[in-house]
Amino acid sequence: MTDSKRPLTNPLALAILVLLYERPMHPYEMATTLRERRKESSIRLNYGSLYAVIKQLLREKFIAVREILKEGKHPAKTVYELRSLGEAELIDWMRELVSSPAKEYPMFEAAISLLPVLPPEEVIELLEIRIGLLEKTIDQIDEEELKCREMKLPRLFSLESEYYKAMTLAEYEFSKDLLSDLKRDAGRLRSGWTEMRMQHLAAKAGSNEASVPAVPKNQKRKESHERKNS
Amino acid sequence: MTDSKRPLTNPLALAILVLLYERPMHPYEMATTLRERRKESSIRLNYGSLYAVIKQLLREKFIAVREILKEGKHPAKTVYELRSLGEAELIDWMRELVSSPAKEYPMFEAAISLLPVLPPEEVIELLEIRIGLLEKTIDQIDEEELKCREMKLPRLFSLESEYYKAMTLAEYEFSKDLLSDLKRDAGRLRSGWTEMRMQHLAAKAGSNEASVPAVPKNQKRKESHERKNS
């Protein structure tokens, strides 16, 4: 909300702040709690970076060591607690995340914007695979949902999977539309496709096309510089 | 497709491979070409890492130096070209991106899964802001779309923005539904909300609630360990 450049961007940091907002905890407990609540499915969590992230949170004074519990010959448990600065950061961060959509860059969008490198016929096949996999994903979400309802968990606990389902469905619809457009349409959607591929194809084939610029035949790939190995 | 662990994951690397698939280029030209085609809007591109990524591509033998052009006292231009290994990687990478949806982790999904840290009344306000911003975004996309149609650009060139619009719309619908559910519903959606916040509230207030476990009153935050500063 206020200042867009937060010291930490790792979502694991956000998750830890939330846990410590509930109660003090030691690192291992954080990991098991997050696992228990299955947060990995909606938050990118890498438990290997747990101690690293805690170090960062300490550095920023968002958290502090509350106590170090030593029992017998067990390794000592370092219990952390939230500091007021960390609480402020947590609330501010959450407010920003909820109120302000941030442009994110899914790789599928990148792929679509580079689609002409693949021949349209292949894209059709690939999209069919994708659509099948998306259907599977949606079925899985539905199953999970059913389980939750059977266990009579309040809806609040599965809001994130509702969101995930909505987004997956939207991608599914988009993919299906794109596929059928590609299949039906020989001119409109495909117009420009081969033209965009042409330069490469021309370079490869040594081409007799008129519209190909600036790539003399003696500069064809494959023959020129392709050395064996270092 | 084949092996999931690619040596490079940076989308800038993918973009460079595509450019070199079209024709050999020097780094600065790559940057300007990508800017010209406005790829930043659909691919996360950080031009500062350009030379670093090129170094990686060289290391992987995906690309090679084709020639070094020296004109007068200008800095020499190092022209790169795609090697067959790089072409294979590009095609394989693209196939995977199109055919296989990868679970990605938008921050909004993370926020939703942690929503109970915020009081429901505040979430309502924040969602209203979000919805407004999403509307703005959609209007912008529509304007862009109109421009493209006026310039009679083939649809192929704006597929990625169609995708972006579809996803943004889905998020918009989800947010609106969530908002109205939150506003209407006093029991169903909200049930569990305060309970999830309770532990924290209890800790803060010293609480007389029965169901609060394991946090003795002498361990309240604020008073106990919050030191002034280092």
Place this chain on the structure above:
DNA sequence: GGGGTCATGTAATAGGTTACATGATTCT
């Protein structure tokens, strides 16, 4: 002469991932 843009890069740092190392306890 000054600003923009062409064109190169390096250096420092932060960020994150992976793998490894340790050792006690508890369950089978």
Place this chain on the structure above:
DNA sequence: AGAATCATGTAACCTATTACATGACCCC
């Protein structure tokens, strides 16, 4: 006895970002 789990962490590595540095050319 052996496996899983509890609980700590470090070290190496790689990636990525940021900021800086250089210098010529071109147009006003």
